Amino acid sequence: MMKRKLLSTLVTAALICSAGTATIAAAQQGKASDDVVKIGVLTDMSGVYADYGGPGAVMAARMAIEDFGGKMFGKNIELVNADHQNKADVAKNITQQWFDRDKVDATFENLNSAVAIAVQGLGKEKNKITVVTGAASSKLTNEECSPNTGIHYLMDTVALGNVVGKAIVKDGGDSWFFLTADYAFGQSLEKDTGDVVKAAGGKVLGSVKHPLSTSDFSSFLLQAQASKAKIVGLANAGLDTVNSIKAASEFGLTKNQNLAALLMLITDVHAVGLNTAQGLYLTEGWYWDMNSETRAWAKRYEERMKKKPNSNHASVYSSVLHYLNAVKAAGTDDTAAVLKKMKDTPINDMFAKGGKIREDGRMVHDMYLFQVKKPSESKAPWDYYTLKGTVKGEDAFQPLALSRCAALKK
Amino acid sequence: MTEIFGVPTQALMGQLMIGLVNGSFYAMLSLGLAVIFGMLNVVNFAHGAFYMMGAFFSWMLLNYFGVNYWWSLLLAPLGVAIVGIIIEKTMLRWLYQLDHLYGLLLTFGLALIIEGIFRDQYGVSGQPYDLPELFKGAFDLGFMMLPKYRAWVIVACLSICFATWFVIERTRLGSYLRAGTENPKLVQAFGINVPLMVTLTYAFGVGLAGLAGVLAAPVYQVNPLMGSNIVIVVFAVVVIGGMGSILGAIVTGLALGLIEGLTKVFYPEASATVVFIIMAIVLLIRPAGLFGREK
Structure with a gap:
């Protein structure tokens, strides 16, 4: 666990360095709040749900960023990840640090319903987008809903x-x-x-x-x-x-x-x-x-992870890509503008056809x-x-x- | 149908039976821990990792080499014991003179490393290990269906526990071992190779954990976390029984399995905690454990 954290810190450090030295060729329109679009993948990296989300979810997010082109407004898109150990308090601490100190713009995956409820609550308080894929409690779009920041992407109870x-x-x-x-x-x-x-x-x-x-x-x-x-x-x-x-x-x-x-x-x-x-x-x-598109994506995933993806991994990929497209279309990473774009744009990719994010944050798909x-x-x-x-x-x-x-x- | 506290007798008997199966695993694991602590004075936190390793070795033997269950009952614990010997020879032996804490930290670190390696290679969902043909099916006991394999687990664990107890408490070899831990210098003076004995004891202790792992493989999922799930309970068992007491480990292991089974009937939410509540109570009343001697 420590090794992985150390590794991810190193990777992030390397990313930051490369972002700092990269020369921006073309003038880009649009601007991110702090210059960089940074997304966090919060998941269980080592516990009971690590195969359900875990390293596979981080890889799916990475693939989405690569497929998007890796850059937003001329700067590299950054990806951080953390292990919440299935503890809501740990998850909340990490997310708080991400939002306050590390300038993370949105968090993804957030499996485990107890974690998801905590993280979505924090997103609501801090006005940051939180996309839940792995957690399934229907409370996320009911009692605990956050229509202005929270999205529940995959399935619910x-x-x-x-x-x-x-x-x-x-x-x-x-x-x-x-x-x-x-x-x-x-x-x-x-x-x-x-x-x-x-x-x-x-x-x-x-x-x-x-x-x-x-x-x-x-x-x-x-x-x-x-x-x-x-x-x-x-x-x-x-x-x-x-x-x-x-x-x-x-x-x-x-x-x-x-x-x-x-x-x-x-x-x-x-x-x-x-x-x-x-x-x-x-x-x-x-x-x-299911079809040639899903098989093609699964093949690429399998080449890297040595096993087939599950629906959670696919939905992490889809949600990250949808978010990045929305930021690009909105020309900013401002929460309200991006969320509006995400809700206005139907989702048509290898994960869902005609998927739509409803006003309560529920992504409705077959x-x-x-x-x-x-x-x-x-x-x-x-x-x-x-x-x-x-x-x-x-x-x-x-x-x-x-x-x-x-x-x-x- | 008769009822006890609102629970049908049949259900209660079933739960007790299952408690006995779990208790057998606890007993076998805590026995290994007790032997190692008694002889080496090392709190072997890597015990769960060795248990997991035993299960994985038998899975690997089956899937990579086509070795069947019966052979892996012998080979997997042997493999685990060899790993144990390497660890004892290269690392643990330097810590005998130091505080318990050092051994605990070393073995805890080892457990994390071993688990991390397996997790990295195989993921956490684990691998299925099919039941051996002979044990497919169940006995109908009237009040419950007892899977044949679980019956075998009880028989195997109890015989191994009894054999170990017998060897250590009732044979000449056992008396050397016990003497070696009391006063190694004196025993060495009689021409007995104490360091070798200590190494073999550690190998035997972790081999037992490996064997428990092989027995557990068809019952549970063979997965890298199986050790850390069980090792904490097993430690509680050893503490309740009295550190280093062999009989204590066996009896408490079985008893706690039963108590856990009963908790699952009356208040299932507490089944993960009841062992620790008992531990706290025992520590308050008898700090040396139920079967331990005050030094």
Whole structure:
């Protein structure tokens, strides 16, 4: 961890030096507040979510800057990153330092809902743009919303529940028991999915909360087993989901009950292995093998990271690029002007088609229902999903009319 | 169905069974720690890293060399022990005369380095390790399904723990070891090679951690963080049992596994903390630990 920090400091130092000595060839229009556009990627570099975001997210941001051309208004675009260790207070300290001292203009990724809520709150206070991709709590655009600085880009707990929840209840899975990670994200996911299940005519029989990063899920699974619910909803993420699924298959839970992983990305499927994960339904905002554009980007990413990207990595790339384009179009890095451009411009890239950032900060784009392939159906490494359905953005995300965001109700 | 405090007996029995499985892992890890502390006076913070290394070695043996589970039960701990010997010979041995703190800092640093290397190479999501064919499936105990593999873990851990206890407390070799730690000079005067004995003890201790890692590989995800997740609990177990007490380590390991299992039934949110609450209480009442002797 220290090594990486040291390294990133060195890289930043090198970037600053090179920016200082670079001669500016062409006169450029537009001006950044402090001459330089600087973006921060705040993520979990070494903990349970490091494969979910982590170094891959930093690489995705770097690729976006490179694809943009590396320069804004004649100066090199700078990138800093930090490890928040999944602690909201650490995240808040780093972000505060970024905004106050290091003149960071916007932060990206911000996974872990507790972290995201803290960082978005700080962005609101300091009037800086914060783009959340990895965190999923729907509170970010409801109770904790910040329409003038915060953007929630990838998925949220409402959309996750909507897509998988509806599909499963329709399939006959009408009684649910939740296995919930005991923090902001898990609680949101349980509540939002539970609401969908109930609205669709299903029942929620109960839930059990487990601490973040639990290695042994067997006893929680026994409780789920005892509930006799048809569906055991995993309201957790990352390594916790992986371990839950392993334990479930070991304890024979999958014989009489079905698992629904409410937030599972391809990196998790890879970790569990197709043998255990086959047949699972899951929701994602992006998959590398959807079309030639996604495959091309994934190939470039894989060349650098030696593994395929997940939807979070793709959305970091997309959001950074969208931000940079907006700064260029606005001709300034002023928060209000850039945010307006970001909201006015539809997002059309390899991540989303016709994506739109709503006034509450929610980026609305299509979501996909996938089923994990059987080992026999998978033709190549990372060939894991069969597309089962596409849900239009308007249907997947919470309608603006239901928003609990106080700032919008003026 | 009968209930105890509102929890069906069946569920309770199931939880206790699982507690026993986890307790077995705790017992085996804390046993290694206790042996090392007892003989070397080193607080081996790298224990979790060796446990993780054991799991990774067995994963590597399977995936790179096609070596099956049974052979890796032997080979992986051996590999871990060799790493242990190198570390003891080159680094740890210089610290025996110094305060515990130095050994603790060294091993803590080593743990961070080892974990960092594996994390850099394999990421944190970990690698799947399939169950050996023989252990697929579960026994139906009436009140719960007990996966065959977990039953094997209990049997294996308990036999290894008992064997270790027996060797150290009841055999001639064990008596040399114990004497060597009490008064190394005197024992050396009898013609026994104490430094070699100490090296082998360390190798054995970390080998045990490696073996626990191999046993854990099919149950948990083989991932670089698995050691740091468990090592803190294991330290609490050793502290509660009494530093250096072998019997204490085994009994407390099993008991804490059970208590943790019960907490998961009655108040799951506290399951990660209950061990430390117990530790705090034990330290207040019996600072030397439940089975430790005051010096």
